[in-house]
Amino acid sequence: MRVALFVTCVNDAVFPSTGVATVRLLERLGVTVDFPAAQSCCGQPQFNTGYRAETAPLVRRTVRAFEGYDHVVTPSGSCAAMVRHHYPPFGAEAGALAPRVHELTEFLVDVLGVTDVGAYFPHRVTYHPSCHGLRLLGLGERPRRLLEAVKGLELVELPGAEECCGFGGTFAVKNPDVSAAMGADKITNALSTGAEVLCGADNSCLLHVGGMLRRQEAPLRALHLAEILASTEEEPWR
Amino acid sequence: MSDRKGRASARDEGRRPGDGRAFLGMPAFPEAAREAVGDATLRATLRHATHTIRDKRARAVAELDDWAALREAGRRIKDETLRHLDTHLLRLEESVTAAGGTVHWAADAAEANRIVTGLVRATGETEVVKVKSMATQEIGLNEHLEAEGIAAYETDLAELIVQLGEDRPSHILVPAIHRNRGEIRDIFREKMGSWGRPAPEGLSDAPAELAEAARLHLREKFLRAKVGISGANFMVAETGTLVVVESEGNGRMCLTLPETLISVVGVEKVVPTWRDLEVFLQTLPRSSTAERMNPYTSMWTGTADGDGPGTFHLVLLDNGRTDALADEVGRQALRCIRCSACLNVCPVYERAGGHAYGSVYPGPIGAILTPQLRGTASEVDASLPYASSLCGACYEVCPVAIDIPEVLVHLRERVAEEGGKGHRLERAAIKASTWVLDHPGVLAAGERLASATRKALPRRLPGPGARQWTDHRDLPELPAEPFRDWWKKNRT
Numbered sequence: 001m002r003v004a005l006f007v008t009c010v011n012d013a014v015f016p017s018t019g020v021a022t023v024r025l026l027e028r029l030g031v032t033v034d035f036p037a038a039q040s041c042c043g044q045p046q047f048n049t050g051y052r053a054e055t056a057p058l059v060r061r062t063v064r065a066f067e068g069y070d071h072v073v074t075p076s077g078s079c080a081a082m083v084r085h086h087y088p089p090f091g092a093e094a095g096a097l098a099p100r101v102h103e104l105t106e107f108l109v110d111v112l113g114v115t116d117v118g119a120y121f122p123h124r125v126t127y128h129p130s131c132h133g134l135r136l137l138g139l140g141e142r143p144r145r146l147l148e149a150v151k152g153l154e155l156v157e158l159p160g161a162e163e164c165c166g167f168g169g170t171f172a173v174k175n176p177d178v179s180a181a182m183g184a185d186k187i188t189n190a191l192s193t194g195a196e197v198l199c200g201a202d203n204s205c206l207l208h209v210g211g212m213l214r215r216q217e218a219p220l221r222a223l224h225l226a227e228i229l230a231s232t233e234e235e236p237w238r
Numbered sequence: 239m240s241d242r243k244g245r246a247s248a249r250d251e252g253r254r255p256g257d258g259r260a261f262l263g264m265p266a267f268p269e270a271a272r273e274a275v276g277d278a279t280l281r282a283t284l285r286h287a288t289h290t291i292r293d294k295r296a297r298a299v300a301e302l303d304d305w306a307a308l309r310e311a312g313r314r315i316k317d318e319t320l321r322h323l324d325t326h327l328l329r330l331e332e333s334v335t336a337a338g339g340t341v342h343w344a345a346d347a348a349e350a351n352r353i354v355t356g357l358v359r360a361t362g363e364t365e366v367v368k369v370k371s372m373a374t375q376e377i378g379l380n381e382h383l384e385a386e387g388i389a390a391y392e393t394d395l396a397e398l399i400v401q402l403g404e405d406r407p408s409h410i411l412v413p414a415i416h417r418n419r420g421e422i423r424d425i426f427r428e429k430m431g432s433w434g435r436p437a438p439e440g441l442s443d444a445p446a447e448l449a450e451a452a453r454l455h456l457r458e459k460f461l462r463a464k465v466g467i468s469g470a471n472f473m474v475a476e477t478g479t480l481v482v483v484e485s486e487g488n489g490r491m492c493l494t495l496p497e498t499l500i501s502v503v504g505v506e507k508v509v510p511t512w513r514d515l516e517v518f519l520q521t522l523p524r525s526s527t528a529e530r531m532n533p534y535t536s537m538w539t540g541t542a543d544g545d546g547p548g549t550f551h552l553v554l555l556d557n558g559r560t561d562a563l564a565d566e567v568g569r570q571a572l573r574c575i576r577c578s579a580c581l582n583v584c585p586v587y588e589r590a591g592g593h594a595y596g597s598v599y600p601g602p603i604g605a606i607l608t609p610q611l612r613g614t615a616s617e618v619d620a621s622l623p624y625a626s627s628l629c630g631a632c633y634e635v636c637p638v639a640i641d642i643p644e645v646l647v648h649l650r651e652r653v654a655e656e657g658g659k660g661h662r663l664e665r666a667a668i669k670a671s672t673w674v675l676d677h678p679g680v681l682a683a684g685e686r687l688a689s690a691t692r693k694a695l696p697r698r699l700p701g702p703g704a705r706q707w708t709d710h711r712d713l714p715e716l717p718a719e720p721f722r723d724w725w726k727k728n729r730t
Contacts, residue, residue, distance in 0.1 A: 007721050007722075009675060009681075011721060012685065012720050012721040012722055013681075013685045013688065013716075013720055013721075014714050014716065014717065015714070015717070016717045016719065016720055016721035016724055017717070019721035019724070019725075020721070020724055023725075023729070035722070035725045035729065037678065037722060037725075038678060039678075040675045040676065040678055040681060041675040043672075045671070046668050046671070046672055047647070048628060048647055048650075049650060049654070049664070049668065050623075050647060050649075050650025050651040050652075050653060050654040051651070051654060051665065051668045051672075052651055054665075054668050054669055054672045055672075057672055057676045058672060058675055058676060061675075061676055131627070131628075131629035131630055131631075132630070135629070135630035135631070135633070135634055136630060162631075163585055163629075163631075164585045164627050164629035164631070166585070166627060167627065168626070168627025168628055168629065169627075169628070170624075171624065171626065171627045171628070172706070172707065173702075173703045173706040173707055174268065174624045174706075175267070175268045175271060175586070175624065175625065176268070176706035176707075176709060176710060177268065177271055177272040177275045177276075178268075178271050178275060178586050178589045178590050178625075179627070179710075180275075180709075180710035180711075181275045181281075181589040182585050182586075182589060182627070183710070183711075207714055208711060210714065211707075211710075211711030211712045211713065211714060212710060212711045212712075214711075214712040215710065215711055215712045
């Protein structure tokens with residue numbers, strides 16, 4: 001089984017720790033991971049802003065980078081959704097990549113068949129299901145089941161969990177006031193849980209919510225699910 | 239007519255007319271939304287109202303085991319009907335005519351307004367009562383009639399609140415959703431007298447008292463009116479039957495008491511048969527008011543001697559619909575049955591309110607319908623496809639499965655191609671980003687540069703994009719090295 005990591009451009013540049021955590025987690029589960037250096041961005045920002053022609057070179061690059069791999073794992077629901085839902089119209093090769101790309105929790109639960117990954121994370125955590133993972137991929141209970149199996153972790157319900165955090169790619173800068181109002185409500189709900197960690201499976205959403213949390217100096221930090229699952233008693237995550 | 243003069247002057251002072259045309263010149267969505275976001279009362283009112291309806295809808299839909307099948311049937315019926323729209327409309331015309339009605343065809347708002355005005359004039363009347371109707375709002379009929387010396391009285395409770403308040407509707411189903419009880423009491427107290435029967439002395443903000451005040455005020459209009467104007471939720475081609483689905487019964491008053499009934503209906507409202515109608519009579523009430531069945535479903539077929547209006551006119555309205563039909567992606571918006579479920583789940587609508595959309599069709603459906611019906615020449619219309627985070631909640635609840643995010647992205651493409659305000663610069667920026675991302679060597683060098691200078695970044699940045707981001711959020715702390723460098727050092 002040849003497995004490639006599709007780290008995504010946001011994680012590569014801004015959240016490399018999520019990529020490192022994903023590698024550590026998969027290797028711990030016995031998976032040999034490869035990182036094809038030709039990979040870049042899936043083209044989602046260009047596509048969703050209405051620039052289809054400008055998306056095409058990135059689709060071609062992504063398809064080439066992951067040629068020959070049985071599975072492509074990515075710690076991002078929205079990038080996985082981009083490939084799965086929006087690549088097929090770009091041609092047969094792009095369409096062929098679509099079913100081989102798995103969001104991390106899908107890969108763990110569906111391909112590897114595990115929900116207890118042997119993680120240890122003694123903190124109170126609340127989970128925000130990002131929209132594209134929730135509605136486009138239908139991740140359902142997968143992330144929750146993985147979190148519930150983490151030793152020491154107390155999972156608390158996030159009120160209004162299924163409401164968008166307000167990131168939405170270029171939406172955050174094209175409609176900054178509405179975006180910030182949505183983010184503020186997400187934060188109010190997260191703080192009401194008394195959690196120490198707001199966990200998500202999409203760092204682009206956490207870039208937005210986490211940035212607002214830091215601006216407010218709130219007693220809550222945003223953290224990617226992979227980093228919680230990578231944490232063990234022997235090697236706790238930060 | 240002294241009361242009408244009073245209204246006209248109030249309108250001149252208020253400058254918040256309900257005229258579809260008055261939406262032109264609206265600021266782009268982000269600017270209009272900024273005002274709403276800053277209004278704490280409005281935010282609380284909208285949050286409470288949308289969450290209440292949203293939760294009730296979810297329960298009403300969950301009761302049906304075959305919801306997914308009904309949704310698919312609704313989608314299919316609408317698509318098949320739209321594919322052969324010409325045939326179904328001609329059949330409808332034939333059926334309506336055979337049943338004693340007269341059918342008129344209106345290519346645009348101006349033609350529809352002209353037809354309706356002529357029909358009212360022919361009766362010799364100078365006032366009409368109206369059933370709640372989106373189509374007549376879309377064409378600005380009330381304002382047109384007023385200019386022609388004909389008073390149009392809205393009789394739906396929420397539309398009455400909007401009309402008396404010299405206001406604009408902000409929701410398809412609940413047009414006065416932006417008003418709370420106290421505001422409604424004040425509007426009734428101040429304005430009812432200049433339109434007819436004044437509000438009772440000492441009117442409070444208790445819902446029962448407000449409803450009674452409206453009832454007394456409207457009863458006078460119903461009993462006097464000789465002409466009624468309506469829209470329709472559905473038109474059944476096989477029998478020429480029109481259908482209005484409502485809650486209050488005020489619509490039925492307008493549909494049955496007057497001598498003349500004029501219905502203005504968008505061409506996409508036709509369904510071929512009663513069997514087709516059955517599907518929507520299940521999905522519409524549950525999706526809109528979260529009811530298993532709505533209290534009043536009125537159906538009429540042409541005219542009948544001594545029972546209801548003796549004269550019936552149907553004005554079939556295009557007004558941009560066939561243009562939308564020609565767009566392979568955008569045409570699915572014409573499936574819409576105006577239930578408003580997408581508005582009630584939309585996080586953007588909840589914060590921005592309906593007025594920011596600059597159209598009688600607000601919310602997610604408005605963001606894809608308005609730019610197709612009106613085009614994207616105005617600033618507000620060009621900004622609508624971007625008024626969404628693409629969260630997909632709208633698509634999930636839509637009872638006719640309109641993939642609203644798909645159409646939004648499609649319309650963004652159209653707006654970007656037209657190259658209006660800011661889009662040439664945006665295209666250049668997007669092209670540049672694609673080039674960098676398509677050259678991993680350049681990308682990595684950029685990442686390394688950002689990491690090396692990370693301590694020097696200020697908390698707030700200038701420039702388009704960066705300023706909007708850092709106004710509300712801290713930038714992330716950039717890592718010491720990009721992932722690709724970690725990989726190179728540790729795994730190769």
